[in-house]
Amino acid sequence: MILLETKQLTRAYGGVIAVSKVDFEVEQGLITGLIGPNGAGKTTLFNNITGLDVPTSGTVHYKGKEITGKSAHSICRMGVARTFQNIRLFKELTVLENVMVGRHFKVGTSPTKGRFGSVLKSFISLGNEEFEMKKEALHWLDFFELGELSDELAKNLPYGHQRELEIARALATEPSLLFLDEPAAGMNPQETEHLMSTIRRIRALGITVVLIEHDMKLVMNICDTITVLNYGQNIAQGTPKEIKRNPLVIEAYLGKEDE
Ligand SMILES: Nc1ncnc2c1ncn2[C@@H]1O[C@H](COP(=O)(O)OP(=O)(O)OP(=O)(O)O)[C@@H](O)[C@H]1O
Numbered sequence: 618m619i620l621l622e623t624k625q626l627t628r629a630y631g632g633v634i635a636v637s638k639v640d641f642e643v644e645q646g647l648i649t650g651l652i653g654p655n656g657a658g659k660t661t662l663f664n665n666i667t668g669l670d671v672p673t674s675g676t677v678h679y680k681g682k683e684i685t686g687k688s689a690h691s692i693c694r695m696g697v698a699r700t701f702q703n704i705r706l707f708k709e710l711t712v713l714e715n716v717m718v719g720r721h722f723k724v725g726t727s728p729t730k731g732r733f734g735s736v737l738k739s740f741i742s743l744g745n746e747e748f749e750m751k752k753e754a755l756h757w758l759d760f761f762e763l764g765e766l767s768d769e770l771a772k773n774l775p776y777g778h779q780r781e782l783e784i785a786r787a788l789a790t791e792p793s794l795l796f797l798d799e800p801a802a803g804m805n806p807q808e809t810e811h812l813m814s815t816i817r818r819i820r821a822l823g824i825t826v827v828l829i830e831h832d833m834k835l836v837m838n839i840c841d842t843i844t845v846l847n848y849g850q851n852i853a854q855g856t857p858k859e860i861k862r863n864p865l866v867i868e869a870y871l872g873k874e875d876e
């Protein structure tokens with residue numbers, strides 16, 4: 618079943634066409650890879666699907682319903698979560714509080730712009746739903762084996778753990794569909810290996826995963842299907858095996874890796 622699809626999605630910034638007439642499909646239950654050279658339009662496609670940016674033309678459908686141009690907050694509440702290429706944690710909040718922020722998005726307390734930090738602090742300590750939320754947040758921290766670090770400030774975590782914490786926060790919104798933008802960026806081989814098994818465990822929970830990743834070993838190992846962007850266009854899609862031997866892909870991307 619197709620969980621999410623874009624049709625002829627285009628995003629132009631003045632003369633730069635970052636994403637050009639992209640048809641992209643996400644099959645429920647699979648791990649989908651989105652690859653392509655730097656500047657190919659991968660992050661822009663994620664942003665236009667998850668409501669951080671609005672397409673110039675084209676559509677996005679999720680569970681059969683059009684969501685084109687909806688706000689990031691409402692798309693998140695429909696069950697689509699994401700992480701960012703550059704880590705976006707609340708560095709001065711604790712590990713636990715960071716995950717509880719994700720939980721609040723699900724429950725529907727919408728933080729006010731500008732007063733974000735103080736509002737966060739106050740509604741985290743609301744008391745009423747606090748116990749349930751804490752329990753949920755701790756559950757996700759345990760999933761990532763970060764439970765013992767729950768009271769640590771996010772900024773004090775090693776880099777690999779910060780990346781995992783961002784995923785934990787996204788999962789706390791209880792998504793059906795999770796977008797990860799270069800989750801292994803900056804990780805050492807051991808951390809990357811660990812991340813691979815974590816992503817498989819996320820899929821085993823019934824969550825559909827889409828990931829942008831430059832680490833070819835990771836992509837080829839865990840993706841069921843891969844879509845390749847080049848200069849904003851969808852140039853190929855298929856299994857890792859098919860993608861590996863696709864001449865267009867080799868020329869656009871993998872060829873460059875070998876040089
Ligand atoms: N807000 C913006 N304004 C103008 N141009 C932009 C904007 N966002 C992205 N672009 C341009 O759109 C193109 C695609 O960028 P994008 O970040 O989506 O690429 P990417 O595939 O994620 O690359 P990378 O692998 O380096 O992260 C690039 O040429 C980029 O400079």
Ligand SMILES: [Mg+2]
Nearest residue numbers: 659660661702
């Ligand atoms: Mg990017």
